[in-house]
Structure formats: structure tokens, C-alpha cells
Amino acid sequence: MKQRGTPVLSDWRNITILTRYWLKGRLTRATALWLILGQGFAIIFIAFGSNIFLSFSSKFGVGTGFSEFALSLILAFILIGLLQSGFTGSGLPIRSADVDYVFTAPVRPREVFTAKIFINSLTTILFSFPPMLFLYVRLAVFNNAPLWTAVPAGLATLLFIITGLILSADVTLSLSSSLGPRMKLVRNILVFGVAAVAIIPVVFLVPGVPTWLTPISQILPSGLAADLSTRVVNGAPWTAELTLESFALVAWFAASLLLGIRMSRAHFYEVVTVYDGSESGKTIGEGKTTNLLQTAGRSVWPVVRDKETVVMRRSKERRGLLVSSAFLSVFMVIYSLAGVFQSSPTSFLFILFLIGSFGSGNASGWLEKEQFWIIRTSGINIRRYVAEIFRARVTPLLLLLIPVTVLVGVPLLLGKLGQPGSLAVLLALPDALLVAAVMMGGGIYFAARYGQSSTDEILSSQAQQLTDVKLFLYQTLVNLLLVSPLMGLVLLAAQPPEFLPVSPGPLTLVLFVASVAYSYEVLRRLLNASGDWIGRRENL
């Protein structure tokens, strides 16, 4: 309670202290390394992505309007995602240390809110601006516009993302009980209205849709930022309309910030979701559930596989896999339609590695949920156990990736068979599945040898982050080496016929058999070694 004559820290001083405290906690050496790595990957991804996009728009003779449509749609999905996370209470990311030390300190909620917005904006700028700038430089070069136009274009998109984050926080704050039922209804209508308007650009995929619908989506920050960014980077002259759009975007930012500060005057801590990096009961649901694991009349190994499948299903890993493969399908089909597949053998390698990363990442999900003390004290064959876990995890992955390869492969084979490079594509498609499997095997090996299960002693978070970064780099390198023979075989098949020792058809078959044999042997060795490492682990 404030008392006359008692020195009270000003709002801004508290905000500065909190921002400095969070900044110091977040920007560790490991985070800085992640930042550089992440931006490197993002720039590589954008380089490939923008090439596909530009090939696609050139091939189909679409220009500025298409760029604006595409960006508007992407930003709309980002906005919807942010609003959705706002509803789940994740609009304001809070850590357990914040709950213990910040929320119990004599700091006003609106100061915590403002400091959180500051830190989130700063992190967003650090993480997103360099790759965004790279994207707009690439587009400026393509459009023969001055390079400096990339800066205002990037800033407009950045301002949209920060506004979206604040809107997400606003939605989370509005979940507090102080909002009456009538206001909650208004809030829900508004948010769903925003989502509906945001995705208006989708309807332009339908031929004959009236063009007067276009400006409607531009009342939202996503539409405004997309229009501003694409027009600036296309070298369009600065008009009064663009000035008005800039003001409108800034107005969205200011309004959402003021609304958040206004709502955060009341205590809001009970509406936020706490992230502490551990798996909690909440993430997998509570209450009674249908029993899915049947054991009667079955041997132990199908039961082990079913256990893993049930765990993946309940921890929503399968759903995540489905969403990722849907994204990959769209990406690969566009890639294929753009004609990049046939013209550049290196693009196969990119696709192969991209698919492979699915398998590798999936393996760490196993270790986090595994309980080795139960397995190790049971007397079960650990090598076989690991092999069965791999089988349970690789099956859904392959089942999801097969339709993707068919989606890409069938149009290619129908239209392009016989042309140089098409046999390499024919080999690359099944090899992509083998790469995914081998990289999952690699992921399981790394998890078994270096990973920490939930029962392990947890290192200090900074040491853990640094270990994770080093491990990630090491694993990526080793996985790359493991799959490089498969990639090499694809490259061999892509050589012009005159450089090949036998005719391309039989050679492709031989190379396919060699790919399968290599993958089988590598997986056998990796899984056996994983089992041996699990059997030797002492940190249980």
C-alpha cells in the first residue's frame, strides 16, 4: 500500500528492472548461438522459398497482385494463430520463475504487462527482422526496385507481428473474470470477425470472385502490412493511400497496446499459461479416458509398439506430425508445379534433408516420455525394445509422407518421364522416405546416447541450452553424413545419360536396391547401438 512520504519506485523503473532481468535471463551465450543458427537456417529457407515463389509467379505470369495476395494470406494465418494462442492463455508467455519471484514482488500488473511486451517485441525484432530483411531484399532485386525499399517493407511486416503479439496478449487478458458475460460475447464476435476477414484473400483462389472484396482484408493489420510491404518493395511510388495505410497500421499497434495496458490494471496472473519446459498432466488431458492398450493374447512386442502409439496419440505428437506433413505436401506440390524439381538436382537434396528432419526431431519426443528405470529393471531385451519403438514411430511418419511423395511424383511422372533428370526424381521420391527413416534412426541414437529423459538430473538451464545447441549441431552433421550416400545415389542418377555406365532405367533400379540395402544396414547398426547405450546409462 502506498504511503505518503514512502519512496515508491516509479512505473518505468520497475518496467526497466523487469526488462533487464528477463533480457539477462534470455540472452545467454546459448541463445545467441541459437539466434545466429536460427537466422542462418531461416535465410537459407527463405532463399529456397523465395526462389520457388518467384519461379511459380513467373511460370504462371502473375506479378505484384499475386505477391500481395500470398503475403496477405501468410500474415492472415499468423494473425489467426496468434489470436488462437491468446484464447488458450498463451498470449503472455510466463515462466515458473516469473510466478515465484515476479508475481510475488510488489510490482503492479500493468508494469509486468508492459515489460513483457517490451521483451517480446525486442526478441521478435532480434529473431525475425534479419531474415525478413533478406526476403524483401530478394524481392526488391527481383522487381528491380531500390534495395533500401526492403527496410520500410520489413519494418511494416515487423510492426504487424508485434501488433499481433500484443493482440494475442490482449485476448489472453480478456479471459480474466473481470470481463462480464456480455462483453465476452462481444469479444468473441470481434475476434472471429477478425479471423474471417483476415482469410478473405483465400477466396481469390476461386475464379470470378469480385475484386471489390480486396480492400476489406486491408482494414486488418495483416492486410495493411502485406499491401504496404509488397507495394514498397515492388518500387511503387509513395502515395497518399500508402501514408494512410501506414497511419492505420501504427493506429492498430497503439490501440492494441493501450487496450492491453488498460486491461492489465487488474490482476491477470491466473489467466496466463506457465511454461516451465516440463511435460505436465495438463498437456495430455485429465480425467477418465478409454483404455486403448490391449494385451490379452498378444506377445510383448506388439504391446510395446501399441504403448508407444498410444503415448504419441495422447501427447498430440501424431497431430503435430499430421500438420507438418500437410504443410510439407503443399510446399512440395508448389515446388513441383514451379518446375524446380526437374531443373535442379540440388533441390532434391534440400527436399530430402527437409523430410529427414521430420524423423530426426520426432525421436526426441520418445526420450522425453520414456521411463528407462521401468524398462531396465524388467529384464526385457533392450536392443529389441528400441527397435520396436523405432518401428512404432517410423510407421506413422512414413504413412504420412507416402501421400506427399505420390502427390509430387505422379504429376512429374505423367508429364516429364524421359527427360534428363526425371529418373533422379524417380529415385529421389522413395529415397526421401529412406532418408526420413535413417534420420529418425539417427535421432533415436543421439537421444539414447546423449539425451536426457524426464528422470535424469536436470542441468542448469543455461548449461542445458548450450549442450542442446552443441548436440543439435553435432547431430545435424552426423545425420548429414549418414544420409549423404543416399543423396549421392540421387545425384548419380541425375547425370546425363552419356556419363552413365549403363542405361538410366536399369541403373535407377540398381541404385534403388542399393539405397534400401544401405538404409537397412545403417538402421540396424544405429538401433543396436542405441539399445546398448540405453543399457549402459547410469543417470536414471
Added chain:
Amino acid sequence: MGDISIENLTKKYDGLVALNNVSLKVGSGEIVGLIGPNGAGKSTLMKIVVGILKPTSGTVSVSGHDVVKEPEAAKRLIGYVPENPSLYTALTVSEFLRFVGKIRGVPDGVLESKIADSLQTFTLLDKASSLVGSLSKGMKQKLALMAATLHDPDVLILDEPLTALDPKTQAFVHGWISSQGRNGKTVLLSTHNLEIVQDYATRIIIIDKGVVIATGGLESLRRLADARGDARLDEVFLKLTEDS
């Protein structure tokens, strides 16, 4: 019935000696309380017996089966509950028990009835279809005890089974451990709750800095510590560990 025999057991971690030339025997049907200060080597000793850790030197056998040379045969005879049992939170209680029963080789014909009996004994029948992740700490501890006994082991290794339990659950676990002894099971129990050791253990082993410093019944420990005839175990324990 099972017995545990440990001879000249040493365990080193990167130069740190966790256990130093430990020799002891736990006879069939005994309830032995293993007590000692934090970091004394109790958990290390138990983890070697159940096959999670490999000894640096020395031998451990359960009913004559060397845990290093015949791990499968030894593990079949042991039920183990670690200090902080983490369980498969995404499985339901009955799925978890079925899975554990299956990997421990419990025949189909008896598994379902074993699970039903166990749920009844541990008063978790109404939680059979609940996710393990949604259970309270006490319920999870009960579930770990159920999983440890599903295959009807001769030897139970219980590492701090009472940690963080409410008084009611503690009383239940006390009674359950006592009943295991009456049923002829061999129990090696590590705990900081000296009351339960004094009340239920047939023999007490005190370990400190990786060395067994005393073993015997309460009377012999009192004599060893030169304590009063009515001294409680906690007094005897403090005296013996101070001296060591």
C-alpha cells in the same frame, strides 16, 4: 523365497567413491531398513541390486543369481520402486499396469486378475481409466508400488517410498510393507523415516560415506552406540553417524 548377497561391492563415479567395499546379506523374508545421511550411498546400492548401475568391483546376487552375469534371472525376482518414480503419464492406470505386467512376463491368464486385485488393495479401482498424469503424488506412489509387485517378486527394493506422502497414504504404505514381510517377501527399504524402520524392520543397516558402519537389530545397535537401553533409533543413528 529370495535373499540378497553383496560381497566387497565398490562403486566409483569419476574418482568419487560412492560405495567402498560393502558386504552384507539380507536373508529370505527379512525386512531390512537401510538408513544413512543424504549422499551415503543408499540409492547407489539399491540401483546396483536392481541392475541399473554396474558395480566397479564386487558381486551382488539375488537368490544365487549374479545381477551382472544373469541379469534377467535376477530381475525376475525383484520388484523396485525408485526414490522419485516417474511413470508413463500419457497411459491410463490400467494401461500402465498391463504394459508393465507384459514386459515383466506376467502370463495373460493372471494379469487381469492381478491388476484388479491390486487396484482393490491400493484403493485405486475408480482410477483405472484415469490418465497417470492426472493422479496425485500419493496415487502415483501407490501405482509404482502396484507395478513393482505385479509379477509377484520375492524381493522388494523400496527407495524412499514415503517421500512427500500425506499421513494417510504413509500409514497405508507402512501397513502394506509390513504385510509384505508377513507374506514372506524380502524387503530392502531405504528411508529417512526412522520410526517405520524401528517399528517394522527386522534388521537395520546404517551406511555412511559409502561404508556400512553398523548392522543388526535395535538392541545391538544401542549397544554398539553405547546408548541407553530405551534410546530411540534416531538417537542411536545420530550417535553412530557422528562417530563415523
